[in-house]
Amino acid sequence: MLKTExxxxxxxxxxxxxxxxxxxxxxxxxxxIVKVKPIIGYLHRGIEKLLESRTYIQCVPYTDRLDYxxxxxxxxxxxxxxxxxxxxxVPRRAEYIRVMMAELNxxxxxxxxxxxxxxxxxxxxxxxxxxxxxxxxxxxxxxxxGARMTFHYIRIGGxxxxxxxxxxxxxxxxxxKLPERMAEYDELLTGNExxxxxxxxxSVMTKEMVLSHNMTGPNVRASGIPxxxxxxxxxxxxxELEFKVVTGRxxxxxxxxxxxxxxILESAKIVxxxxxxxxxxxxxxxxxxxFKPPKGEIYSRTEGTRGELGFYIVSDGTPKPYRVxxxxxxxxxxxxxxxxxxxxxxGDSVAAFSTIDPLMGEVDC
Amino acid sequence: MKNYASSExxxxxxxxxxxxxxxxxxxxxxxxxxxxxxxxxxxxxRDDNGMMYGRLENVTSVDWxxxxxxxxxxxxxxxxxxxxxxxxxxxxxxxxxxxTSVFPxxxxxxxxxxxxxxxxxxxxxxxxxxxxxxxxxxxxLRKDYKQIxxxxxxxxxxxx
Numbered sequence: 269m270l271k272t273e274x275x276x277x278x279x280x281x282x283x284x285x286x287x288x289x290x291x292x293x294x295x296x297x298x299x300x301i302v303k304v305k306p307i308i309g310y311l312h313r314g315i316e317k318l319l320e321s322r323t324y325i326q327c328v329p330y331t332d333r334l335d336y337x338x339x340x341x342x343x344x345x346x347x348x349x350x351x352x353x354x355x356x357x358v359p360r361r362a363e364y365i366r367v368m369m370a371e372l373n374x375x376x377x378x379x380x381x382x383x384x385x386x387x388x389x390x391x392x393x394x395x396x397x398x399x400x401x402x403x404x405x406x407x408x409x410x411x412x413x414g415a416r417m418t419f420h421y422i423r424i425g426g427x428x429x430x431x432x433x434x435x436x437x438x439x440x441x442x443x444x445k446l447p448e449r450m451a452e453y454d455e456l457l458t459g460n461e462x463x464x465x466x467x468x469x470x471s472v473m474t475k476e477m478v479l480s481h482n483m484t485g486p487n488v489r490a491s492g493i494p495x496x497x498x499x500x501x502x503x504x505x506x507x508e509l510e511f512k513v514v515t516g517r518x519x520x521x522x523x524x525x526x527x528x529x530x531x532i533l534e535s536a537k538i539v540x541x542x543x544x545x546x547x548x549x550x551x552x553x554x555x556x557x558x559f560k561p562p563k564g565e566i567y568s569r570t571e572g573t574r575g576e577l578g579f580y581i582v583s584d585g586t587p588k589p590y591r592v593x594x595x596x597x598x599x600x601x602x603x604x605x606x607x608x609x610x611x612x613x614x615g616d617s618v619a620a621f622s623t624i625d626p627l628m629g630e631v632d633c
Numbered sequence: 634m635k636n637y638a639s640s641e642x643x644x645x646x647x648x649x650x651x652x653x654x655x656x657x658x659x660x661x662x663x664x665x666x667x668x669x670x671x672x673x674x675x676x677x678x679r680d681d682n683g684m685m686y687g688r689l690e691n692v693t694s695v696d697w698x699x700x701x702x703x704x705x706x707x708x709x710x711x712x713x714x715x716x717x718x719x720x721x722x723x724x725x726x727x728x729x730x731x732x733t734s735v736f737p738x739x740x741x742x743x744x745x746x747x748x749x750x751x752x753x754x755x756x757x758x759x760x761x762x763x764x765x766x767x768x769x770x771x772x773x774l775r776k777d778y779k780q781i782x783x784x785x786x787x788x789x790x791x792x793x
Contacts, residue, residue, distance in 0.1 A: 309764035482738025567706045578691050593693035603741050
């Protein structure tokens with residue numbers, strides 16, 4: 269009698285398409301996937317525990333190491349949470365600079381996504397082009413804080429340095445050049461038949477599926493839900509800025525790619541508005557020499573590049589936090605991986621890992 | 634987040650669930666509930682037309698040395714309001730029902746709490762350690778956790 273049985277295949281932790289040290293156990297029936305189990309923790313450093321023995325000011329550089337391709341957004345999220353807890357008023361110029369940096373970092377992070385997606389699908393030219401443009405953003409960050417990664421530029425109460433001379437011109441030049449560069453990607457990737465056929469109609473996530481997995485960020489917007497915390501909460505100066513919340517329709521890999529593509533252009537618009545409206549004034553709020561937030565707790569969320577980045581901080585009135593919990597968007601989004609892969613082929617799973625866009629530093633914390 | 638559940642709303646919840654407690658003097662009072670009625674409360678908060686807390690955004694736990702506290706941060710997109718639900722747990726043997734049947738998207742977060750804080754969840758579909766190795770001993774986020782250093786490092790730290 270003929271019978272078939274499923275078998276297990278391990279992908280990772282050192283597989284090139286898993287973006288770091290993610291191990292995925294695929295249960296296969298022939299070449300189609302029955303079940304996917306992500307196995308994580310290879311990069312666990314215990315950041316939440318480490319933060320308990322550091323002062324609030326010392327905590328900020330640790331957040332750089334969470335999602336290391338969008339450190340500015342993490343700094344922003346943590347500082348925003350502490351400011352909300354201690355009710356610190358941030359100067360307007362600092363808010364403008366912060367939003368500008370966060371959006372530039374979002375551009376850089378989405379470019380990394382496009383680069384890694386194209387190399388995962390075998391289009392290595394796309395990878396090189398995306399990293400070329402990301403380099404321009406990193407040069408801008410190098411100007412403001414002297415680092416290309418792990419910036420530690422946004423601090424509690426404001427930002428540490430004012431913008432250096434020549435930054436505005438360089439940022440403007442980058443933003444002016446960006447639509448042209450994006451048209452290049454459009455030609456290179458969007459019009460490429462192999463690329464389109466690898467993505468369209470694959471790993472479809474309906475609205476119900478993304479909501480039941482609690483997914484956030486571009487992954488949920490690609491399914492047609494306009495959930496963007498920049499718009500929903502309107503924190504910082506976002507209510508004053510004009511930008512569109514980009515959504516997809518089908519929720520397939522293609523939509524997840526297009527949503528991030530369009531978000532790059534929207535972020536560029538925000539940066540332009542910040543440059544134009546940049547007010548004069550101080551860049552740092554007055555903080556006491558020993559910074560002690562009042563007793564209490566806060567759950568504060570911001571829109572990271574990968575979704576809702578939340579910080580739950582419990583303060584006992586001392587200079588060190590009693591407990592910090594980080595709600596990492598990549599970690600929660602990973603729950604959707606099974607639904608994204610089940611029923612498709614092994615080759616599609618590579619595209620699915622890529623478009624969910626996990627960053628292992630953030631997943632494992 | 635800007636809005637928090639108003640005191641009228643908290644009173645409505647109190648009417649439906651008489652065993653909950655909250656401190657009215659606080660700016661954003663958390664709702665304390667017992668483990669037994671946790672699932673019923675969350676179902677009510679999710680489904681009731683006046684509540685509509687459709688998102689369970691964050692699940693975590695705090696070790697207060699005398700007891701553990703489970704923290705659930707809910708958010709209603711329709712009403713634009715947040716609410717925090719808490720459960721106090723015994724420090725010796727913390728057990729709480731899993732809420733994955735109400736909000737399936739918290740599976741990983743509950744596993745993380747189980748892994749790092751050592752809180753047991755009943756009826757969880759797949760309760761295993763998630764970040765640490767299966768044979769790891771202890772729960773690092775507990776305040777009484779003592780790190781066992783490898784021999785060489787111990788030697789260096791003590792300066793022996």
